[in-house]
Amino acid sequence: MEEYEPDIYEYEPISDEYENEVIEKLIEFFKKNNDTVFYSKQVEIIFERKYYHWVTSRALRGLVDIELKSEIKKLDFGGAARFYWHKSNRYYKRDINKKAAIINSFSEANFVAALGQTGELLVGEGFSRFGFRTIGRDTKKLEQKEWKKSNHNLDFIFERDSVRYGVEVKNTLGYMDKKEFDIKIELCEYLEIYPLFVVRMIPSQWMYELKQKGGVFLIIEYQLYPLSHKKFASEVRDELRLKVDAPKSLKDGTLQRFMKVHEAKVRELK
16 A cells, blocks of 8 residues: 655754755756656655665655646545646646556555565565575564564564574555564574564665574565556566566576575684
């Protein structure tokens, strides 16, 4: 489900210089694309390699009625999408309706559930292919220990070379919830295993926090659609410029990136 309001994260204040840079880049971007309508998550993802999602979202809202125009459109399955366009664009209605129809399609509850299942299936198969054994699935227990502080659990517990990982898979466009992120780390600490987040993207500051606690991450960058929806994935990429794909399996290169991290863990424990 898409929400037009940004998620709120508790972070150190962003510098004025950083925020001003985001604003300048957005003005430049919309001037170059002054005949196109974008919705907020699109723009956040387009700029995510340099700027946090919530900073881009805040900057977008600040530019409304100055450089940009905006409209909120309710979605069929709940929530809403906020659209933006350059103030010089007079023919935006048709573009909004076309893109809202696509957003409605991937916000439908059954498809959202399929995305979650697809992410977990591809991760489970991929790690198995690289020699990891699944010793837990949808669990908060390991041997004699059971997490009781909350109802949260782990998607997987993987083991290889006597190293165990508590795995959270998030096949979403946006960042996962920060509170859930922190709880999953605490859960893994309680079970005495390494937290591993397999995600499309997380903020660099979270990566740092995770490393400080001995955890690891695997950035997929693309949201993974079911193989049966390959044509739809192409439509979403073409029309919305979103990072989505419908692969048969996780690429070996993606898993090899994690193997380097794993091998370093094994060396540390020797």
